[in-house]
Amino acid sequence: MTMKRREFFEKATLTSAAALVALPALAAGDSAAPAVDQHEHTPISGPLASATVSFGQWSTGLNPALDRFPNLGAPAKPNAHQLIPNEVKIKAGGSVNFIIAGFHHVLVFGDGTLPSQIDVNNVISPTAQAAPPLINDPTNRVYRGLDPSLFPQDRVEVVTFPNPGTYLVMCGVRPHFVNDHMFGFVTVLP
Helix, strand or coil: CCCCHHHHHHHHHHHHHHHHHHHHHHHCCCCCCCCCCCCCCCCCCCCCCEEEEEEEECCCCCCCCCCCCCCCCCCCCCCEEEEECCEEEEECCEEEEEEEECCCCEEEECCCCCHHHCCCCCEECCCCCCCCCEECCCCCEEEECCCCCCCCCEEEEEEEECCCEEEEEEECEHHHHHCCCCEEEEEEEC
């Protein structure tokens, strides 16, 4: 009996996945059964399964026109320092696609955190370039995104929200948050 190509890849994928789950236990010298996969793989669909938030935007209304070619980096201006839309709703287990345009740093704080509760004086410097400080307040922080000085300025970060609540999402670039009020909210429904 000849194995179909799809069946081959499905079996190969399952075998590879099982081996990857077993690696941490084997590396630690543990002879016990492999660790259980901790990832959530429950399918989620429907209108509240995901939302998209633009995290900064480039303008087409400039004179002269904005010309970013040939990838010389992102100009400091005229990037809009705002989240659009400012508030989104998803269901528990859903995700938000943060489409980042420009030098921005995604921070997400737990249910009920207000902008006034963020310690804007707890900062760190970006790793790879002279740039404004990044807010480093760990209190109730549930997600901190990539260091914007190390990665392309235009990128996507997808964040899952497994628990109901209202989460503060903000730009961790200190002047964007403090001066431009660059924040919004994700409401996660049960």
